């Protein structure tokens with residue numbers, strides 16, 4: 582249950598004298614070594630970078646394996662399953678472009694593959710959020726080029 586009424590983008594703009602540019606959300610800027618992650622997300626697939634030498638999985642994807650520094654790697658399909666490690670619900674105190682989304686939940690998600698991801702927890706009542714609960718990935722096409730993996734509770 583929200584303690585605050587949602588506020589429209591137009592109301593925010595008028596109240597704070599903001600331009601459309603001021604309200605543009607920052608988007609991921611892929612690096613050469615993270616580009617495959619974002620390409621897959623756009624296809625609604627979740628992939629992880631696994632070291633071909635030692636099998637370590639890094640997320641976010643790094644230039645080298647953080648366990649053995651090897652450069653050889655492969656991209657594996659993640660199961661899209663995880664558990665909620667921790668979460669916070671933002672009610673205020675976020676940059677202007679996110680005001681219209683308040684309140685929203687941010688979570689740290691432990692993926693079945695052993696890495697941790699930070700993203701939004703969506704499609705849920707905040708009251709149902711609980712550390713350790715099962716989550717599944719969903720994909721949010723925020724622009725034509727950028728899709729963000731987000732997470733929601735698994736419905737039994």
Ligand SMILES: [Zn+2]
Nearest residue numbers: 632635646649
């Ligand atoms: Zn390695």
